[in-house]
Amino acid sequence: MTIRAAANMLGTNSTRLDRIEKAGNQKVDPGTAAGWAFMYGASQRVIHEIEALAKRTRETDVNGWESIYTSVPKWFTAFLTLECEAIAIDSYESEYVPGLLQIEEYIDSAAAASPFMTTSEAEEARRLKLHRQKLVFERPPGKLAKMRFIMNEACLLRIKRTDFYEAQTMRLLEAAKLEPVEIYVLPMEQGFHASMAGSFEVMSFEGPYSPELLYMESIHSARYIDERQAVARAREVLSDTLTQVVCIEEYLSNVEP
DSSP, X not given: XXXXXXXXXHTSOHXXXXXXXXXXXXXXXXXXXXXXXXXXXXXXXXXXXXXXXXXXXXXXXTTGGGGTOTTSOHHHHHHHHHHHHOSEEEEEESSSOOGXXXXXXXXXXXXXXXXXXXXXXXXXXHXXXXXXXXXXXXXXXXXXXXXEEEEETHHXXXXXXXXXXXXXXXXXXXXXXXTXXXXXEEOGGGOSOTTTTOOEEEEEOSXXXXXXXXXXXXXXXXXXXXXXXXXXXXXXXXXHHHTXXXXXXXXXXTSOO
């Protein structure tokens, strides 16, 4: 159906329906969600799942992350929520140590390099990143997401002469010891590789109706793509890149002091 035809059937307007289907609403009324699912002809199991998900949106703070972190861009708030819910995270980073693995000194140094960030915003960025790490890594036993991180070697070479290099690499080694976490480095000597277009992340979620998401961030915004072909292409790029990497333990053992 078109948005207009569906809105007519559901007894609402196309603007409201379009906003809800594009996740423009942070909160969804459970009764409305379940009723619409019924009118669409969904099975009872699907209706119950949708109603349960809608109830969860009512349990969150009215403004979500923005009420705590005032300088967080609106396009980033969705990523924060998705990251907490993901059961699997696969990422390639071309410039930075992955945010979930950064220590405080690294976070502060990265923030200091930004020409637009104020001191208060830098402090807020640190609190946000540490909170993200806590939410992802301090899940109940057995609930830790499966994570694979690939870093371009430049991510580590850039901090090689810093005072916090050793502490940061120790953090990477500690994280790699966790059973569902894999950390890899893509050496410069490998030359051209499939992920040279830039950093990206693929997140997977629990439930048969939860699509995988491809997340790509730029200097001013971000894109969330759930189109299957795009996600499959990202998976293929990731697989090709994995053929050229070494695990973090092997890389660090071969690096000159």
